[in-house]
Amino acid sequence: MNFAIKVLTSIRFAVATIGVIILVSVVGTLYPGGDIVFGSPLFLALIGILAISTALCSLTRIVPLWRDVRRPQVEVSDHFIQALPYAVHLSGVTLTQVRDSLKGYVIRETRTGKTTFFLAQKGRVGRFGPHIAHFGVLILLLGVAIGAAYGNVNPYNNKIAVIQEGGSQQVDGFALRLDDFNISYYNNGAVRDYTAKVTVLDGNLIQTYNVTVNGPLTHKGLTFYLYGYGVTQSGNAWVAFQIKSTSGLPFVWVGAAVALVGIMLSLYVPHKRIWIKESDQSTQLGAISNKSSARFFREVEGVRTKLESHAHRVDGTTGSEEI
Amino acid sequence: MDTVALEHLGFEIALGTYLISSILFILYFSIKKRRLAEMGFTLALFGFAFQTLALASRWLYAGYPPWVSTYEVMSFFAWAVMGAYVILNVKSDYKSAGVLIAPLAFVLLGFASMQPTNPAPLIPALQSVWIFIHVPIIILAYCAFVIAFVASLLYLFKDKQLTEARMTEGLNRQRDVASKDNTPPSRMPVEAGILANFSLEQLDDLAYKSVAVGFPLLTIGIITGAIWAESAWGSYWSWDPIETWALITWFVFLIYLHAKTQNWSASLAAYIAAFGFISAICTFLGVGYVLPFLQTYISVSTGLHGYAGGGAISGTVLFCGILVAVLLLLLATRKKPPNATRAPPAQTDAESGPTP
Numbered sequence: 001m002n003f004a005i006k007v008l009t010s011i012r013f014a015v016a017t018i019g020v021i022i023l024v025s026v027v028g029t030l031y032p033g034g035d036i037v038f039g040s041p042l043f044l045a046l047i048g049i050l051a052i053s054t055a056l057c058s059l060t061r062i063v064p065l066w067r068d069v070r071r072p073q074v075e076v077s078d079h080f081i082q083a084l085p086y087a088v089h090l091s092g093v094t095l096t097q098v099r100d101s102l103k104g105y106v107i108r109e110t111r112t113g114k115t116t117f118f119l120a121q122k123g124r125v126g127r128f129g130p131h132i133a134h135f136g137v138l139i140l141l142l143g144v145a146i147g148a149a150y151g152n153v154n155p156y157n158n159k160i161a162v163i164q165e166g167g168s169q170q171v172d173g174f175a176l177r178l179d180d181f182n183i184s185y186y187n188n189g190a191v192r193d194y195t196a197k198v199t200v201l202d203g204n205l206i207q208t209y210n211v212t213v214n215g216p217l218t219h220k221g222l223t224f225y226l227y228g229y230g231v232t233q234s235g236n237a238w239v240a241f242q243i244k245s246t247s248g249l250p251f252v253w254v255g256a257a258v259a260l261v262g263i264m265l266s267l268y269v270p271h272k273r274i275w276i277k278e279s280d281q282s283t284q285l286g287a288i289s290n291k292s293s294a295r296f297f298r299e300v301e302g303v304r305t306k307l308e309s310h311a312h313r314v315d316g317t318t319g320s321e322e323i
Numbered sequence: 324m325d326t327v328a329l330e331h332l333g334f335e336i337a338l339g340t341y342l343i344s345s346i347l348f349i350l351y352f353s354i355k356k357r358r359l360a361e362m363g364f365t366l367a368l369f370g371f372a373f374q375t376l377a378l379a380s381r382w383l384y385a386g387y388p389p390w391v392s393t394y395e396v397m398s399f400f401a402w403a404v405m406g407a408y409v410i411l412n413v414k415s416d417y418k419s420a421g422v423l424i425a426p427l428a429f430v431l432l433g434f435a436s437m438q439p440t441n442p443a444p445l446i447p448a449l450q451s452v453w454i455f456i457h458v459p460i461i462i463l464a465y466c467a468f469v470i471a472f473v474a475s476l477l478y479l480f481k482d483k484q485l486t487e488a489r490m491t492e493g494l495n496r497q498r499d500v501a502s503k504d505n506t507p508p509s510r511m512p513v514e515a516g517i518l519a520n521f522s523l524e525q526l527d528d529l530a531y532k533s534v535a536v537g538f539p540l541l542t543i544g545i546i547t548g549a550i551w552a553e554s555a556w557g558s559y560w561s562w563d564p565i566e567t568w569a570l571i572t573w574f575v576f577l578i579y580l581h582a583k584t585q586n587w588s589a590s591l592a593a594y595i596a597a598f599g600f601i602s603a604i605c606t607f608l609g610v611g612y613v614l615p616f617l618q619t620y621i622s623v624s625t626g627l628h629g630y631a632g633g634g635a636i637s638g639t640v641l642f643c644g645i646l647v648a649v650l651l652l653l654l655a656t657r658k659k660p661p662n663a664t665r666a667p668p669a670q671t672d673a674e675s676g677p678t679p
Contacts, residue, residue: 011581011585014581015578015581015582018574018577018578019578021574022571022574022575025567025570025571025574026571028562028567029564029567029568035562035563035564035567038562038567130584144560190446191446191447192445192447192450193447193450194447212447213447213450213555214447214450214451214453214551214554214555215554216554216557223557225555225556225557227556242556242557244557244558249553249559252549252559253550256546256549257546259542260539260542260543260546263538263539263542264539267535267538267539267580268535294528
């Protein structure tokens with residue numbers, strides 16, 4: 001059991017699963033009719049394993065991450081600061097000055113004896129980006145599952161309703177009447193659009209809509225798509241509507257949106273941290289970011305040079321170090 | 324001159340200049356005269372300007388943005404790739420990337436030139452606001468993947484060169500020690516060579532940043548495509564080949580991003596990015612399968628994803644073949660004779676002024 005958890009929570013396993021899904025998908029596109037593979041138990045099992053792995057990866061990591069971000073280690077050793085990718089000794093600069101020149105950082109400070117520990121953080125939400133993305137994908141998959149399950153239950157899902165002009169069709173407690181069907185053309189004779197004017201008759205509710213190729217009609221969890229048309233022998237137009245259940249759809253769209261937000265957060269919001277340890281002897285500063293380090297280090301370097309040159313001007317030792 | 328003639332003129336000039344630019348860059352990689360790269364870049368700029376003119380003219384007379392028909396999409400893709408290449412060279416010097424960019428733009432324009440060019444009125448299924456959003460977003464995503472691909476290939480190429488140079492230098496030093504020769508050790512040619520303007524770290528960073536732009540764009544592209552499909556024929560996902568390949572591409576770059584956060588080796592990441600791009604190209608050109616599929620699926624709204632027309636399958640195979648061949652060529656063991664490193668840093672590699 002422990003072994004299973006260990007495997008399922010490993011990123012290597014998740015990546016390997018994605019690799020297998022890629023291979024199966026490639027095979028599915030290689031020959032005509034190969035898309036049958038996407039409904040196969042094998043493929044569903046792979047997606048299921050990936051979903052479980054995704055969920056477990058996030059679940060096991062989010063608690064330590066939350067702890068690390070909410071209650072970070074402020075009191076750190078000299079060795080810790082010196083081991084950070086950006087580490088300097090500040091001369092003639094006080095902690096207060098640094099604090100005042102850092103904009104938009106969340107700051108924690110503690111004192112032990114004569115030593116002050118300081119931690120400034122920015123972009124903590126970026127660390128949660130991957131987990132938000134994972135959560136979004138899981139919501140999306142839930143929506144897909146609901147849609148698939150409900151599709152078998154709702155008798156109208158995937159059915160085609162053929163209605164003659166002037167006629168109507170009873171669907172799931174309400175009726176759909178076709179009032180008019182129109183085809184508009186471009187000057188060169190090509191079809192511009194098909195428009196079916198329909199009326200929904202649902203008890204006291206009587207409402208008219210125009211259904212077009214890109215503009216379906218949704219009523220009571222069922223969506224009607226323009227599917228086909230023709231003319232009867234008596235010269236009457238008929239229109240075929242494909243009926244689809246909308247169940248699960250909100251989950252799919254919300255899941256996709258959440259995943260997108262998570263992806264953007266993880267790619268575009270770097271988690272920046274600056275530790276300072278101020279004691280009688282020295283002031284040390286160390287900085288680290290989980291991405292785009294170069295720009296962040298330039299930012300910190302800018303703050304430092306500005307403060308130090310200011311300090312030197314006040315001391316009357318302008319530029320002596322630089323030359 | 325009317326806009327139609329202007330479009331054709333701009334297109335032809337761009338096609339010609341991209342070809343000459345490709346030849347110059349390939350020559351540059353074989354004889355390493357810096358001037359050839361400068362000329363190749365200037366020509367590419369020239370072609371880009373004319374292609375901009377061509378696309379703008381077409382937009383004017385067709386009355387809709389130039390990314391609907393096969394001809395337009397291919398041409399727009401070539402333009403966007405060139406645009407990304409130009410932007411890349413504003414602040415840094417990645418002119419050498421032209422050795423891959425210029426031929427790619429030329430091949431895309433070449434494919435475009437084989438397609439019917441007359442603007443057709445939009446068929447009902449394509450009359451959706453999503454066509455103006457979904458298509459350019461996807462193309463910009465692929466554009467970012469092109470840059471990631473180029474950066475990754477240059478990374479692998481440079482990495483290999485550096486390794487070989489270190490090996491030969493080690494050999495030379497051993498020989499120098501053996502003969503008690505006091506001459507200074509031979510200089511590495513790589514730092515003065517065609518890939519000298521950027522470091523491995525820069526290339527790795529460029530590839531990552533390109534994927535960081537391309538991946539969210541591809542995500543948005545897939546989502547907008549699903550919304551469009553849902554509103555057009557009531558199925559947000561139907562595993563048609565282009566949807567499947569878009570998802571495959573998404574998965575490959577998902578692996579890339581996980582490899583990056585896990586600090587797996589940079590060359591492994593470079594290989595993944597390269598394969599992601601090949602998958603993107605398969606998505607882009609693999610549409611030939613889709614049209615017949617859609618025609619049987621729905622009667623009124625044929626033509627979504629139909630931009631590559633019916634005859635693109637052989638093109639896809641050909642193009643993927645070329646790409647795989649390029650990859651293999653660059654990565655296959657192409658050992659240089661050790662004495663090649665004895666040459667002093669070439670004077671010709673010094674920065675020359677802008678080409679008139």
